[in-house]
Amino acid sequence: MAASLLKVAATGIARCSRHAVPALRTYSTSNPLCQGVPGSVWKLGRLNHVAIAVPDLEKATALYRDVLGAQVSAAVPLPEHGVYTVFVELGNTKLELLHPLGEKSPIAGFLQKNKSGGMHHICIEVDDINAAIVDLKAKKIRTLSEEPRIGAHGKPVMFLHPKDCDGVLVELEQA
Helix, strand or coil, X not given: CHHHHHHHHHHHHXXXXXXXXXXXXXXXXXXXXXXXXXXXXXXXXXXXXXXXXXXXXXXXXXXXXXXCCCEECCCEEECCCCEEEEEEECCCCEEEEEEECCCCCHHHHHHHHCCCCEEEEEEEEECCHHHHHHHHHHCCCCECCCCCXXXXXXXXXXXXXXXXXXXXXEEEEEC
């Protein structure tokens, strides 16, 4: 029975391939927690947050809290990263609002080039940040520091150079 069903399915697929039918993109309906390169010792996890650099932290916080109705955290200074952060909870992920802290803040430089602010980076969780760093460096992906630093969630993080990641600043965070 199974063999005959496969034969019918294969015949149907062969028939369809002879006609100019537009290809439909299908997406997985499952939600794998982690995915990785076969043979890799580390796995990529979920999107943790999208970071947005903002010139006015109070105004941006009010937009998400008062206008859009989101739950937002208090502003937290992270002097080791040169930023103030506010997290906006979205249910399936978060937004991280970034504002400069100090004159050497990387966000200050970003805002000089982008006066209105804008998307700064994405953060993706990994199950083994140290293995990920070793593997990515072996694949010629540059990191912005030699060692992971403790990020806004109290976990080790590493930033990947945007020139090696299709123009996107990628932050990896230990899950």
